[in-house]
Amino acid sequence: MAFNRPAPQAPFAPDASEPFAYGAPRAEDGAWEEWNPTEESLPAVRGRHRVAKQRGGGLARSSTVLGVGVIAAVGAGGMASANTGKPPVSIALPDLPSVDSLIDGHHHTETPAASLAGVATATATATAVGDDSTADAGEALRSRIMAQAERQQSKADSRATAAAVAKADQQAAEAAAKAAKEASVKAAAAKEKAEADAEKKAEEARLAALAKQYTLPTSSYTITSTFGQAGSMWSSGYHTGLDFAAPTGTLIKAIHSGTITEAGWAGAYGYRTILTLDDGTELWFCHQSSISVSAGQKVSTGEVIGRVGATGNVTGPHLHLEVHPGGQPTGIDPGAWLRGKGLTP
Known part of the structure; x- marks a missing residue:
């Protein structure tokens, strides 16, 4: 809201007896009093108003703030691009009044402060976008690294499992071959023993039959x-x-x-x-x-x-x-x- 500053105190008080430029004071005007306008005594200004010209330091300060905002916005966008490796993020800046418009006193609906606030908002937005993009890129890289590590570990586990299975199969085959060989040897021994027993029994039977046909030549010898x-x-x-x-x-x-x-x-x-x-x-x-x-x-x-x-x-x-x-x-x-x-x- 625009307002007028209080008027400076008059350096002297006029004498009531002196005539004014417009004539002598009138009795109905009452006693003369000094008028100091203040913010409370002035009515509020409504509608469009004229922006006072800014001179020297005011314009410099506005331009400096504007430049700092723009540089910050551009820097934030560049940082986001450098960190993420993604295309630069587009930054939408609000329409700002030109310097000439600030100087020549044209009417605007936005004040320089509001424009600079828009620049700051855009800068913050760009910075946030850059931070989000950086975080997303880091998370994606971490996910890729973890996935690759898991694949490598899975391959290592698969190779270890395959080696263990192959070794177990080999040991099982060797054990089976050994068991088969032992079984074969036992079977051969059992067969040989059975054959020997059968031959012995057959021989005993033959000799028993012969003994009935043969006898010793004498007794008590x-x-x-x-x-x-x-x-x-x-x-x-x-x-x-x-x-x-x-x-x-x-x-x-x-x-x-x-x-x-x-x-x-x-x-x-x-x-x-x-x-x-x-x-x-x-x-x-x-x-x-x-x-x-x-x-x-x-x-x-x-x-x-x-x-x-x-x-x-x-x-x-x-x-x-x-x-x-x-x-x-x-x-x-x-x-x-x-x-x-x-x-x-």
Whole structure:
């Protein structure tokens, strides 16, 4: 609101007796009083009014404020552009009165103060926009960095998981292969054992059947000399048979069924009986005291063929037994042959 300043106090008080320029004072005017107009005594100015001219310092101050506002607005926009890397933000400035209009006293609806307030508002708006843009750009950059870190971590986790799965698969495969190998070895061992057990049982059954067909040559005996035993008492330098020591007259029985092919004196063997089996194996019964069969006679298992004696080259009564497969002159171990028939001498 515009108002007039109080008028300066008059330097002197006029004398009432002096005439005024317009004539002498009138009685009806009353006593003369000094008039000092004040803000309260003046009526308010309404409607349009004239802006007083500003001189010197006033214009300079207005221009300075205006320039500072414009520079601040432009600086804020440039800072926002530099910080965010985005296109500059448009700043809308209110229409300002020109300097000439301020000087020549033209009428305006806005005062310079209101115009400068608009500039300040625009500047603040631009600054706020720049700050918001900077914050948005920083948040976007942070989001991109976090997303990239999460992707990298996810890839690392995926690689670690894949490596762990591959290692677990390898270990499982190795364990499975080891288990399969152990199972195979166990199965082979079990199969081998089963086969061995089956063979053993079969052999036992065979020997049991043979034992019914074969028998030991005498009873109540003692084994005194074995096959291959070395000594000077034997002409060949070693023992060629198996000796069953028994008292003279002890019965001698046919070990298996066969044919008597020889029965009589045989020099160092004394009285000897040869029993030939169906497979051609010859069994020699030597040093008998007596012979109960003759050549060509068929005998069966367990049939008596003679008696124990001490005839020939001997040191005491005993049965000297020799085994000659296929009638060969060189014999084999009678003990092993008897065990092969299920008999234990």
